[in-house]
Amino acid sequence: MSVKRPNLAVNIAGIQLRNPVMPASGTFGYGEEYAAFFDLKRLGAIITKGLSLNAKAGNPMPRIAETTSGMLNAIGLQNVGIDAFVAKKAPYYRGLDTPVIANFFGNTLDEYGEVARRLADVPEVTGLELNISCPNVKQGGIVFGTDPRAAAEVVSLVRKQNDKPLIVKLSPNVTDITVIARAVEEAGADAISCINTLTGMAIDIRTRKPKIANRTGGLSGPAIRPVAVRMVHQVVQAVKVPVIGIGGIMTASDALEFLIAGARAVQVGTANFVDPTAMLSIIDGIESFLVEEGLEDVNQVIGSLTT
Amino acid sequence: MKNYETIILNNLEISPGYWRMRILAPGFAAAAAPGQFVMLRPEQALPTMLRRPFGIFRTGCLPPECAGLPPREYMEILYKIVGQGTKIMSELHAGDRVELLGPLGRGFAINDTDCAKLLVGGGIGLVPLFLLAEELIRRGHRVRLLMGGRTRDDILAVTEFERLGVETYVSTDDGSLGEEGFVTRVLERKLAKYPCAEVYACGPMPMLAAVEAICGECNVPLQVSLESHMACGVGACLGCVVKGTGHSDQRPNYLCTCKEGPVFSADQLDWGRVVNPGGGCLEGGCR
Numbered sequence: 359m360s361v362k363r364p365n366l367a368v369n370i371a372g373i374q375l376r377n378p379v380m381p382a383s384g385t386f387g388y389g390e391e392y393a394a395f396f397d398l399k400r401l402g403a404i405i406t407k408g409l410s411l412n413a414k415a416g417n418p419m420p421r422i423a424e425t426t427s428g429m430l431n432a433i434g435l436q437n438v439g440i441d442a443f444v445a446k447k448a449p450y451y452r453g454l455d456t457p458v459i460a461n462f463f464g465n466t467l468d469e470y471g472e473v474a475r476r477l478a479d480v481p482e483v484t485g486l487e488l489n490i491s492c493p494n495v496k497q498g499g500i501v502f503g504t505d506p507r508a509a510a511e512v513v514s515l516v517r518k519q520n521d522k523p524l525i526v527k528l529s530p531n532v533t534d535i536t537v538i539a540r541a542v543e544e545a546g547a548d549a550i551s552c553i554n555t556l557t558g559m560a561i562d563i564r565t566r567k568p569k570i571a572n573r574t575g576g577l578s579g580p581a582i583r584p585v586a587v588r589m590v591h592q593v594v595q596a597v598k599v600p601v602i603g604i605g606g607i608m609t610a611s612d613a614l615e616f617l618i619a620g621a622r623a624v625q626v627g628t629a630n631f632v633d634p635t636a637m638l639s640i641i642d643g644i645e646s647f648l649v650e651e652g653l654e655d656v657n658q659v660i661g662s663l664t665t
Numbered sequence: 666m667k668n669y670e671t672i673i674l675n676n677l678e679i680s681p682g683y684w685r686m687r688i689l690a691p692g693f694a695a696a697a698a699p700g701q702f703v704m705l706r707p708e709q710a711l712p713t714m715l716r717r718p719f720g721i722f723r724t725g726c727l728p729p730e731c732a733g734l735p736p737r738e739y740m741e742i743l744y745k746i747v748g749q750g751t752k753i754m755s756e757l758h759a760g761d762r763v764e765l766l767g768p769l770g771r772g773f774a775i776n777d778t779d780c781a782k783l784l785v786g787g788g789i790g791l792v793p794l795f796l797l798a799e800e801l802i803r804r805g806h807r808v809r810l811l812m813g814g815r816t817r818d819d820i821l822a823v824t825e826f827e828r829l830g831v832e833t834y835v836s837t838d839d840g841s842l843g844e845e846g847f848v849t850r851v852l853e854r855k856l857a858k859y860p861c862a863e864v865y866a867c868g869p870m871p872m873l874a875a876v877e878a879i880c881g882e883c884n885v886p887l888q889v890s891l892e893s894h895m896a897c898g899v900g901a902c903l904g905c906v907v908k909g910t911g912h913s914d915q916r917p918n919y920l921c922t923c924k925e926g927p928v929f930s931a932d933q934l935d936w937g938r939v940v941n942p943g944g945g946c947l948e949g950g951c952r
Contacts, residue, residue: 387901415917422896422904424715433903631896
């Protein structure tokens with residue numbers, strides 16, 4: 359007799375995911391870069407590199423530096439631009455049978471609206487992740503992500519331009535993340551993902567120069583995980599929309615911390631660089647955990663925190 | 666390209682600060698093209714340690730441990746201790762586990778012309794030139810290696826090239842081995858002698874810039890293998906980009922060292938304000 363496998367499927371704002379694991383934007387390219395390593399059908403969803411109205415060159419080199427239990431990056435949102443994405447990248451997703459969530463940003467409010475509008479009729483794109491939290495470019499949304507009123511404004515504008523499920527990605531570089539979370543929820547966000555990277559800096563003591571050309575960069579990796587778990591926990595308490603947990607997830611137990619804290623799904627970032635198949639180990643590990651715990655459904659774990 | 670979880674066969678210091686690691690890698694030799702690289706990390710490292718990129722030095726086969734077993738196929742890297750990651754690697758032993766992703770990237774394009782094949786290596790930049798020399802010789806070409814370093818300690822594995830049948834010319838900045846001076850001076854001399862030549866170079870950026878200036882002046886095709894910090898090695902993180910020809914903020918032309926390289930034809934790249942540290946004075950001329 360075969361043992362019944364537990365259910366891993368979750369639903370985020372109407373997007374049905376076969377499991378709660380997806381890549382964090384910017385760590386998985388457009389998806390095809392990793393197709394050589396595993397079947398993308400195994401993922402809960404694919405999240406694209408952040409897209410803007412026009413192609414973006416990104417920051418000067420060096421752009422990355424490893425730090426203790428993490429890494430700093432200041433790529434600067436280099437991307438092909440929305441039209442090239444629709445024409446050249448999106449067709450790849452046809453027949454993939456995995457939801458594709460387009461991450462996007464704008465330099466101005468109008469650009470946010472225009473990118474959202476151009477994504478509205480792209481059938482390959484299932485949902486949107488609105489980036490109002492990139493710390494590495496002045497216009498990369500951080501202005502919108504640190505002020506509740508500006509955040510609400512950009513969310514309602516995007517909401518008007520595009521009916522697809524809308525996830526809003528929040529920055530941890532704020533005094534109180536719950537204020538922003540509530541503001542974007544009220545403005546029409548269907549889900550919230552958090553956290554983006556923490557602003558950090560590292561210095562080469564020999565050259566006296568910052569290790570990345572942008573001076574500061576976004577810190578990711580296990581170093582930020584406890585901060586991320588805390589913030590996800592706070593946001594889950596503060597809003598009713600589903601929350602996607604992000605921050606230094608390397609293993610299934612890391613992912614489970616976020617799920618127990620109340621995240622409906624998780625995004626995996628830096629771990630993809632360390633091991634291109636990390637997300638598969640995380641998915642399998644979540645399933646093993648459910649079996650060990652005698653649970654039939656991952657939804658029984660979500661929000662099961664006892665205090 | 667494959668994601669190996671494998672073991673180290675040996676790990677030895679071959680010159681002060683330079684190490685050579687041999688790693689068990691079944692099926693690797695057939696897949697690896699000259700100029701490709703791997704991403705490597707020790708399995709026992711902190712869980713976050715990013716893989717590091719290393720050029721493939723050579724591949725080979727050891728006899729089976731017991732009769733009847735298949736031979737053990739390996740790949741080798743040469744590396745210099747430059748930071749914490751390479752320091753940790755130098756402390757590993759035979760049998761220690763490593764995670765190896767590769768072979769990755771675009772290697773050298775090999776042209777079967779009758780022009781002289783000149784390989785220019787600076788220090789650890791010698792690494793990707795070995796498989797290239799092997800392949801050129803297999804195709805019947807005569808190969809010359811111009812190998813430069815600061816001191817004799819930076820001159821690696823030259824005898825291995827000689828055993829392949831490569832003519833080698835060594836130069837050091839301090840004259841402690843071979844000719845005293847920059848390797849680019851030797852290149853200028855060789856180009857004066859062989860006006861029909863193809864140059865393949867790998868080494869520090871100032872050396873590559875000087876080689877590019879010389880080859881540009883002599884109108885000789887040049888391929889360079891670049892080095893960069895990398896996080897992913899597969900074109901996803903965009904942390905290893907280099908400016909391509911015609912790059913501007915308005916019309917970005919960033920190329921990924923990992924995916925579109927690490928070997929580039931010199932004319933693919935934006936050499937910017939490249940100066941010729943050698944002074945640009947070609948001995949004998951080459952027009």
